[in-house]
Amino acid sequence: MTDPVLNVSDVTVVRSGSPILQGVSLTVHAGEHWALLGPNGAGKTTLLRMLGAFEHPTKGAVEVLGKRLGRVDMRALRAGIGHVDPRHMPSGTLTVREVVLTGATNTAALIPRWQASPEQLAEADRLVDLLGLSHRRDADWQILSQGQRGRTLIARALMPSPRLLLLDEPATGLDLAGREQLLERVDLLQRTHPELASVLVTHHLEELPPGTTHAMLLRDGRTVAAGAVDEVITTAHISTCFDHPVRILRDEGRWSVRPVQPQLN
Structure with a gap:
């Protein structure tokens, strides 16, 4: 196997005395398509900024495209990363x-x-x-x-x-048709750019392309689960990550969420 596109090792980030990420590790290889999910304040944006070579960790090591943050020109490194921010x-x-x-x-x-x-x-x-x-x-x-x-x-x-594509909530503000058209094109990249690795951040399982291969769940700056998508996006893991009981369904490669009906006495 070739060297990873991303390698995050036991990373902690502290800002103003408060931990934002705690002991997070992540390895992404060429051709893998990761989803990064979690509630507000989970640390997703901070992690994505490190993956995009915009921030350094407080502790631990981050390697992006084979270059370790802190030992490389961050601006030059960013030139090899595709970053999609709908606020641009x-x-x-x-x-x-x-x-x-x-x-x-x-x-x-x-x-x-x-x-x-x-x-x-x-x-x-x-x-x-x-x-x-x-x-x-x-x-x-x-x-x-x-x-x-x-x-x-x-x-x-x-x-x-780029060898790496970062998508920061790309479906934000889109209507149904706009979301589906965008996800269709993101999924197409697996065929047109087979070596491209990607990380997509979202709050919503419905916004994940069918070609998502891996996922990481964050809560309060810690990893709830990470790995192959079918092992991570489960009813138990998602309920724990968002601290709310739900049922996860998958149909034709797309995920959806159903509420768990409360037991009536």
Whole structure:
């Protein structure tokens, strides 16, 4: 097996004297697609920021793309990571194609006097098509639906051909159709980018693509369970993680949650 894309070893993060993560470990290999789930305040955002080379741990070790945080130029490391944040706002008036091209420079706007190469232009167009946006290629970002924006940001994140894709609640604010279109395209990446590893953060099991291979559950900064998705996303583990009794169902690769009816005396 090749070296892991991510290797988090017994990591603790303390902020203002309070522990945010405690003894968390995670190993992600090429081609694996992880879900990171947990209630608000579980530590998901902090962990994702370390995986994206934005923060250092207080204790423990984090290796991203074979580079240990604290011994590497974090900005240079981030250039090899695709990061999808639905809160990202491009600077200026940009078309879909131009937003995707900003992924080549990892900036919010097109750099003055910078010119994309013919190869970069072709790659941007290929990604726009892959994400189902060819009919919106020249549309202004400001008039896109939330779902179209989400798919544009995934194309942007793929522009530098990253080995790692981080998706921070990518279905936030989407209606049913927008969510399903986005998840279909995320799942397609397994076939078009077979070596790509991904970590997707969400609160909702319904937002997990069918191709999710592994999962980690966090609660109060600690790992509840981590490993193969069918062993982690279970009724017992999810009920413990969210401190609420539920029943987990899976049908045709998608998960859903059902309430547990209280016993009446």
